[in-house]
Amino acid sequence: MRFITIDKKNWTQGIDQSRKTYQVFGPVRDENGCQIKPLAVDTHPEMDAAVTVMSPKSVLFPQTEKILTATLDESKEDHHIMKPVENGDIPRVVLGIRPYDARAVQLLKLNFDNPDYQDPYWCEAYDATTFVGLGVTHPGPCDFSTAVGSGPFNEEGLDVIMADMDDKYLAKILTEKGEKWAAACGFDLAADARESQALFDILRKEAEKQIQAEVATDQLAEKNILDLYEAPFWDDVAFSCINCGTCTFVCPTCWCFDIQDETRHNTAVRFRNWDTCMSPLFTHHASGHNPRGTRVQRVRQRFMHKLKYFLDKYDQGIMCVGCGRCVASCPVNIDIREVCNRMNDYETTK
Amino acid sequence: MDTCIEKIRAIAADLLARGTVEKVIGFADGSIPMATRPIAVSSPKEVEKLVFNSVCGLNLANYVSKNSLSKKEGKIAVVAKGCDARNLVTHIVENQISRDQLVIIGVPCTGMVDKRKIAALFEDEITGFEETGDTLIITSSSKTETVNKADVLRHNCQVCTHRNPPVYDVMAADPVPEQTLEQPYADVDHIAAMDADARWAYFEELTQNCIRCYACRNACPLCYCPTCFVDESSPQWVGKGQDTTDVATFHFLRAFHCAGRCTDCGACVEACPMGINVRDFTRKLNKDALELFGWEAGLDLDKRPPLDVYSPNDPNDFIK
Amino acid sequence: MENPYLPYPVRIDDIEVATEDKSLKTFTFVFVNPEDEEKFAYQAGQFAELSIPGVGEIPIGIASSPVEKGFVKFTVFRTGVVTTHLHNMKKGDIMGIRGPLGNWYPWDKLENKNVVIIGGGFAFTTLRSSIVYMLDPANRNKFRNIDVVYGARSPGMLLYREELFEWEKRDDINMHITVDGTDDPDWKYHTGFVPQVVEDNAPVADEDTYAIVCGPPIMIKFTQPALTKLGYQPHQIIMSLENRMKCGIGMCGRCNIGKELVCKDGPVFTLEEINQTPKEY
Numbered sequence: 001m002r003f004i005t006i007d008k009k010n011w012t013q014g015i016d017q018s019r020k021t022y023q024v025f026g027p028v029r030d031e032n033g034c035q036i037k038p039l040a041v042d043t044h045p046e047m048d049a050a051v052t053v054m055s056p057k058s059v060l061f062p063q064t065e066k067i068l069t070a071t072l073d074e075s076k077e078d079h080h081i082m083k084p085v086e087n088g089d090i091p092r093v094v095l096g097i098r099p100y101d102a103r104a105v106q107l108l109k110l111n112f113d114n115p116d117y118q119d120p121y122w123c124e125a126y127d128a129t130t131f132v133g134l135g136v137t138h139p140g141p142c143d144f145s146t147a148v149g150s151g152p153f154n155e156e157g158l159d160v161i162m163a164d165m166d167d168k169y170l171a172k173i174l175t176e177k178g179e180k181w182a183a184a185c186g187f188d189l190a191a192d193a194r195e196s197q198a199l200f201d202i203l204r205k206e207a208e209k210q211i212q213a214e215v216a217t218d219q220l221a222e223k224n225i226l227d228l229y230e231a232p233f234w235d236d237v238a239f240s241c242i243n244c245g246t247c248t249f250v251c252p253t254c255w256c257f258d259i260q261d262e263t264r265h266n267t268a269v270r271f272r273n274w275d276t277c278m279s280p281l282f283t284h285h286a287s288g289h290n291p292r293g294t295r296v297q298r299v300r301q302r303f304m305h306k307l308k309y310f311l312d313k314y315d316q317g318i319m320c321v322g323c324g325r326c327v328a329s330c331p332v333n334i335d336i337r338e339v340c341n342r343m344n345d346y347e348t349t350k
Numbered sequence: 351m352d353t354c355i356e357k358i359r360a361i362a363a364d365l366l367a368r369g370t371v372e373k374v375i376g377f378a379d380g381s382i383p384m385a386t387r388p389i390a391v392s393s394p395k396e397v398e399k400l401v402f403n404s405v406c407g408l409n410l411a412n413y414v415s416k417n418s419l420s421k422k423e424g425k426i427a428v429v430a431k432g433c434d435a436r437n438l439v440t441h442i443v444e445n446q447i448s449r450d451q452l453v454i455i456g457v458p459c460t461g462m463v464d465k466r467k468i469a470a471l472f473e474d475e476i477t478g479f480e481e482t483g484d485t486l487i488i489t490s491s492s493k494t495e496t497v498n499k500a501d502v503l504r505h506n507c508q509v510c511t512h513r514n515p516p517v518y519d520v521m522a523a524d525p526v527p528e529q530t531l532e533q534p535y536a537d538v539d540h541i542a543a544m545d546a547d548a549r550w551a552y553f554e555e556l557t558q559n560c561i562r563c564y565a566c567r568n569a570c571p572l573c574y575c576p577t578c579f580v581d582e583s584s585p586q587w588v589g590k591g592q593d594t595t596d597v598a599t600f601h602f603l604r605a606f607h608c609a610g611r612c613t614d615c616g617a618c619v620e621a622c623p624m625g626i627n628v629r630d631f632t633r634k635l636n637k638d639a640l641e642l643f644g645w646e647a648g649l650d651l652d653k654r655p656p657l658d659v660y661s662p663n664d665p666n667d668f669i670k
Numbered sequence: 671m672e673n674p675y676l677p678y679p680v681r682i683d684d685i686e687v688a689t690e691d692k693s694l695k696t697f698t699f700v701f702v703n704p705e706d707e708e709k710f711a712y713q714a715g716q717f718a719e720l721s722i723p724g725v726g727e728i729p730i731g732i733a734s735s736p737v738e739k740g741f742v743k744f745t746v747f748r749t750g751v752v753t754t755h756l757h758n759m760k761k762g763d764i765m766g767i768r769g770p771l772g773n774w775y776p777w778d779k780l781e782n783k784n785v786v787i788i789g790g791g792f793a794f795t796t797l798r799s800s801i802v803y804m805l806d807p808a809n810r811n812k813f814r815n816i817d818v819v820y821g822a823r824s825p826g827m828l829l830y831r832e833e834l835f836e837w838e839k840r841d842d843i844n845m846h847i848t849v850d851g852t853d854d855p856d857w858k859y860h861t862g863f864v865p866q867v868v869e870d871n872a873p874v875a876d877e878d879t880y881a882i883v884c885g886p887p888i889m890i891k892f893t894q895p896a897l898t899k900l901g902y903q904p905h906q907i908i909m910s911l912e913n914r915m916k917c918g919i920g921m922c923g924r925c926n927i928g929k930e931l932v933c934k935d936g937p938v939f940t941l942e943e944i945n946q947t948p949k950e951y
Contacts, residue, residue: 032559032625050475053623063561064591067675070723080723080764081679116934117919120671138491140475141382225928229948240388242412244565246623256923259916260590261726268724273591281581282924283914286750291950309929331408331565331621333380333387583751
């Protein structure tokens with residue numbers, strides 16, 4: 001790994017140069033907030049944008065994605081035989097991704113790339129994507145990443161991490177992919193390694209100090225699943241929930257999807273769409289039986305999955321990176337930090 | 351605004367202490383600036399949790415339709431602004447809850463603030479929000495802004511002509527003066543004046559960020575169908591993906607299902623994580639209901655909505 | 671990279687109406703590409719996603735047995751969009767199969783053991799696969815006693831009737847076929863609900879006896895106490911669960927029961943494992 005400095009005067013030019021190799025994604029502001037979007041030729045990322053409403057997970061995992069097609073035309077030899085859709089592994093770079101979102105990608109990887117099955121669509125997109133992160137010097141009030149295994153200057157999952165030094169960026173290149181990106185941009189001004197690391201350490205400490213997260217997760221692993229499941233506070237937690245999909249859709253670590261077929265004239269297409277455990281239909285059997293037919297059961301499922309089942313199954317910490325998007329966007333202000341503390345502190349009376 | 355919170359708490363405590371109601375549904379403080387959350391309190395000592403201020407933008411009538419209540423629930427009290435109370439009337443007229451199961455704690459309202467308008471005053475995230483009378487003091491890590499509430503009201507509150515609950519069991523404050531507006535539907539007229547192509551482009555842009563989370567539908571008290579049309583599978587009416595036609599169909603049809611019933615409470619827009627002004631659709635239908643049938647929803651317990659009853663005087667110039 | 675969403679193309683080779691009310695049909699599929707059959711090599715207890723382009727997919731237990739070559743069989747109940755479409759398809763139609771998916775009955779653990787198979791209604795599909803597997807000459811002496819209790823509402827609702835009656839005649843398997851009720855005077859087997867027939871006829875448990883139970887939730891609910899009375903411990907009761915599924919490969923997150931994914935960590939679980947999870951199935 002090595003350090004380089006990027007004069008901000010050269011930044012947009014470098015990005016434009018890299019477009020020969022990469023499709024560029026980055027944060028932009030619109031009337032509704034900030035979003036990570038593919039950047040057209042004359043747009044550049046707004047690197048000082050606040051946290052985006054939607055997470056960058058859609059770069060690897062679009063909300064609607066065609067996965068298979070078939071022709072229904074019986075005069076064709078391969079009628080009704082499904083073929084994969086090539087979604088293309090055009091190299092991409094996500095600029096200004098926050099460290100907690102990069103960790104989230106690694107958590108998603110546990111699902112989409114495991115020893116038993118690999119999702120070719122997600123995996124190819126992942127292999128084709130370079131993550132150039134920007135350390136968060138002023139974490140917002142909903143950021144609690146330090147309490148859950150991440151932090152404003154964490155390097156997990158990033159190919160490059162940059163720090164904003166007013167007139168320039170100080171960049172730490174972490175991987176091969178990062179090197180390739182820097183080369184494609186023509187960013188090559190080396191910086192002293194020891195001094196640079198020291199600067200990063202200071203910035204990290206300053207940023208982490210600003211996060212006043214009081215979220216405890218240390219007791220979750222040793223709790224018994226059924227004790228937590230039967231806990232009496234779920235009715236209270238779930239009362240105001242309107243079972244929309246907001247929390248799951250803005251969340252960088254939620255991965256559930258639906259598979260649906262559609263036809264148009266003589267073509268059949270199989271899509272996958274983001275789905276949400278908040279939806280009453282999520283677990284609805286064709287027979288009409290629904291194991292999670294009530295709102296309380298669904299709300300409980302979400303928090304148990306995020307804070308307990310995932311923890312037990314993968315032993316990689318909880319399925320939350322502390323981005324705070326669900327807290328900011330939940331229409332009824334259900335706060336995962338409060339629920340986590342309730343679960344962490346819960347003792348059965350027996 | 352006199353937030354009348356002390357009165358609301360007193361009324362709630364009294365109802366609970368006497369056992370008149372099993373629970374009171376109201377708002378409580380949220381965990382982040384500019385947030386409140388719906389809560390149900392069931393004992394007098396819990397009423398201290400209740401708040402009422404200019405960020406109580408959701409509609410609590412959403413929590414008393416048939417699919418929200420369990421069958422054995424007893425009497426419930428609901429803190430209701432003008433628009434919320436009108437939705438409670440609609441619930442009663444539509445048999446979602448019986449009049450005697452409800453105690454309506456009416457709250458005259460001078461409007462809720464538009465959180466997005468306030469957020470747009472800042473480049474970074476808001477860390478504090480305080481309200482005194484008609485003045486709001488909002489802070490972020492880089493600056494503080496002092497704002498008049500009137501300058502940042504939600505649009506539906508700016509054009510509201512039913513600030514006082516038309517039906518109630520007890521009022522938490524004296525009524526506030528109602529507004530009269532010269533052009534209450536200026537926003538609808540503006541869109542209606544566009545030609546078809548311009549209007550289509552406008553609607554495409556309006557819904558382009560929709561993520562089909564259904565927060566709008568789920569926050570709306572009117573949307574209580576056990577299975578929504580977008581969730582039907584036999585037959586499947588609407589695709590579930592991001593196809594623009596499917597997204598538009600969801601919004602158009604939902605607006606039509608609310609026609610003649612919507613009170614413009616703004617909960618849909620408040621709930622939407624993407625800030626989509628879905629009221630552009632519902633307000634058109636509200637205007638039609640008013641012009642074609644002289645109808646505004648939720649003002650009278652004894653009147654049925656126009657799409658519910660037939661009258662020989664119903665407009666029929668669309669029959670050619 | 672292999673694409674686990676891509677189905678093997680198959681052709682419908684035969685369709686049989688399986689029950690008197692026509693709500694179930696047994697489909698025999700043949701692989702369009704013969705080499706796919708080997709790739710599809712499966713164990714008794716697994717399931718597959720039947721895939722109809724433009725319509726959807728359904729997770730169905732494999733009714734044919736690994737010892738039966740050249741085809742795969744599934745018995746499908748008509749209940750929703752995809753199953754209705756499937757029921758209206760014809761011999762020769764092309765569709766797809768993804769699999770084999772899920773885990774299987776623990777054949778290693780069952781070697782040298784007595785096996786009691788208990789099924790109800792149309793949950794008998796993977797149990798058929800298991801019985802044919804066990805009775806195959808190459809496998810029979812891996813197992814000791816085999817007892818089967820299988821019941822349906824009426825004789826016409828029993829699946830694989832002809833095979834059941836053939837097995838009944840054999841002396842290397844004890845069949846206890848039952849129906850809830852019948853007015854057929856020639857009915858020579860049991861009458862009564864499965865749990866009762868289990869209690870009256872199933873062997874008492876010892877440490878070398880295992881029970882495989884597959885059926886509608888109501889049957890399982892009442893069969894469990896009967897097995898407990900006979901001394902079966904939770905680790906000796908093997909169950910195959912159902913849940914709503916889409917991907918079948920443990921990725922879409924829908925079918926979880928606690929931290930177990932029914933499509934990947936299951937569908938076969940012991941009662942001991944199920945007792946440690948929330949009952950969300």
